[in-house]
Amino acid sequence: MASDNYEAIIGLEVHTHLATRAKLFCGCSTAFGAPPNQNICPVCAGMPGTLPVLNRGAVELALRVGLAMSCEIAFESVFARKSYFYPDLPKGYQITQYELPLCRGGRVELPPDREGRSRTVRLTRIHLEEDAGKNIHTGGASLVDLNRAGVPLLEIVSEPDLRTAQEAGAYLRELREILRYTGASDGRMEEGSLRCDVNVSVRPAGSEQYGVKVEIKNLNSFRFVERAIEYEVGRQIEALAAGATLTQETRLWDAGRSVTRPMRSKEFADDYRYFPEPDLPPLVVAPAWVAQVRAKMPELPAERRTRFTRELGLGPYEAGVLTQQRELADYFEALAAQVTNRRSAANWVMTEVLRFANESNKPLAEAVSPAVEAAALLRMVEAQQISLNAAKTAFAALCAGWQKGEHKSATDLVAELGLTQVSDEAEIAAACDRLLASESVKVAEYRAGRDKLFGFFVGQVMKAMGGRANPKVVNQVLRRKLQS
Amino acid sequence: MARLEIDSALVERVARLARLELTEAEADRLKTELAEIVDYVGQLDELDTSTVSPTTQVSESGTPMREDEAQPDPAGAEILAGAPEREGRFFKVPRIVE
Structure with a gap:
């Protein structure tokens, strides 16, 4: 198959809501599920003359994630304006970080696979930004809800270190767990608190040069990310194998048809005219603050895996499954x-x-x-x-029972279902005697050398005792009786 | 540094990014005015800034921060009430996707 001759290069940009009480630049609540436009104020609605004030809690959560992912924390980072027109962006620009993000570099260790191989995915950066509102398109109009506008987002950008859809899935699951362990996010994709853009290119196996990169947007579940990568890698390999040239473009995942399709040119504007946000002086994070956050860090999934293997004697794969x-x-x-x-x-x-x-x-x-x-x-x-x-x-x-809200004790249930094991030798010996007497032909065959029949005898005794006999005792008793 | 050339194409492009519709006369006038502004700012080129890092802010203390506390703002309802068009609790705008 031609796909063996190609290698996929995958990088992910993950956006996650930070679990703060208030928005990034104003005091509005971030609660999910409020009536439309309940949590808005002059700042997040983009009224003229208002000024943003940074939420310390959001910075602290970003620091926790940055430290959990071994990033370098910038003593001074800068907010920037990203300009574009869309009704869910009332200011006409998004406040984000561009040239000088809060966290640089970093890495995420993936749990070992079944063969015990682990992988490290390098990060490019992690930065803070504000979310936009939500549009609902209906009839001849679009309806705008600004509850989400200004909710703090963390963007986590990976290096192109991933090679397969499965690896991308493993990376996302590990990311979600780190976000949960640090308390930075609930990681619930269905409420839009984790969203993902994927960069995919393919190149002939062994080649050092990257192929033409395609960005896939609009991915809001781990399953869709894996499927979109699989589809896109297949599409690109097919095109290259047929001698076609790929174009660098942005594509959308169409969940209904399980394909990616090119975005119409109208759907994206690529001149964002970034410039430093004049309304916010640089974000200064004193080393003492970083030290304080570091001191309060909980145990992280990778540390827990190590502890499970070192102290509890589990294999690396088992430890990975248990900490997922x-x-x-x-x-x-x-x-x-x-x-x-x-x-x-x-x-x-x-x-x-x-x-x-x-x-x-x-x-x-x-x-x-x-x-x-x-x-x-x-x-x-x-x-x-x-x-x-x-x-x-x-x-x-x-x-x-538990799923229906009943709470029974294990002891009561074992008694109720009559599951108690019989280890009593006399009772088991009686059952063995009954069986051997009724199977005289097979007993003779066994004694003549058909060793395999032993398992049959054990099974029949277990069956006769309703599965409650202690198999160890049954084995011992049968062996003794058949030898004599 | 090479001086930015203000031509009609640039004026048109900036107008499009700002969602401004200009008549030909307006575009011509803006071309002249923008060129004058760029020339004026261009005086800074006389300074040697090769050893100065870009200054985006003069404040030295870092941005002030607020505690993470949610406080409903009574002005929220007024903002919605003041919208040119509404549907229920939504702001209503012309449809933006086909």
Whole structure:
């Protein structure tokens, strides 16, 4: 296939809302879901004669993200005006940062893949800017809601270090977790708090030169980002393989048809006439402030992964899966603290907990019975009171109830479903005797050398005892009886 | 530095970026006036600024900041009431996409 001869070069620009109470340059609320134009004032509505005053909280959150991503923090950064006309931009310009951003450089470590390979994505910059309002196009008019105008945004620009759609997805998920861990953003894409533009080019494998770059806009879900990259890489390779030339352009993702299409020239103006914002002196961030923010930094996903591998003995891939969501990692830690075998706790969270969380499409806390109940089940498994399968059955029932608002204890449920494991030798021996007596032909075959039949005998005894027998004891008893 | 040449094409381009519609007479007058303004500012070229970093602000203390506290502004409702056209709680403008 021709695609093996090409390499994709991908860079991402991510915009995220910062979780402040007030807007970036005025005191209006940033609350999502207010009635249209409820949270507006003369500043964010662009009334003449008003002046912006920078929100310290937004700067602090930006600093946290910058430090979490190992950026260099600029002692002095400068706001700039980006001019364009659009009804959702009442001033006729957006206040952003251009030549001198707050954070420069930086990097994001991606969690290791199944083969244990990790990757580092370098960042170009992180800067602060204000969001625009929202337009709704209807009939012959456009309706404008300025609630979002002036809400603080952080723009995180990566270097072209990504090579596949999957890597881009992994990068976005890691970014979202860092934003959540630092409290900078809730990372909810559906409310527009995380938006993404993608730069994609392809080049022949082994080539040092970059190909012609295409920018894709309008991506508001991780799934769309991955699909748009896949489509665009395929389109570019096809064109190059056919000997066509690509044009540098901006394209839009059309979610309805799952394709990218060129933006009409009217849809973008590329003369933004950036110049330093005269209404705002430079943003000065004293080293003491940076030190203070650094001292208050929480543990980050990459640090947590390292701790999980070093202190809890997990593999790098397992640690990556468990830290992909803060809530999941918290659940695992709560569970691991209450059981002896941390590896079984890890397996439990990666299979059972993740399954119910994914199937229900709800936040973890609503989808899955609390860790204390899972811990009770795992302790019963450790004490050989129930089998692992019985624990899974019980957990499924606990989660189903939990999602409906019921709260049962693991102990009660195990009793109610009759899942207690039978380890009593006499009871198991009786069941074995009954089986061996009824299967005299197979017993003779086994003794004649058909070793494989042993598994059959175990299965039949388990079945006869309704799956509640302790398989270890069944094995021992059967082996003894068949040898004699 | 080479002096900026103000010609009709530039005037037209600046007018388009500013969403201004100019008559031919206005464009001609602006061409002359803009050239005079650029000439006037051009006097600064006599200074050697090769060792001076660009100055965008004369304040030395950095921008003042406000605490992150949300305060509803009563003027919000007045702004909406003062809109030339409204629909419900929205500002209404001519349709901007086809």
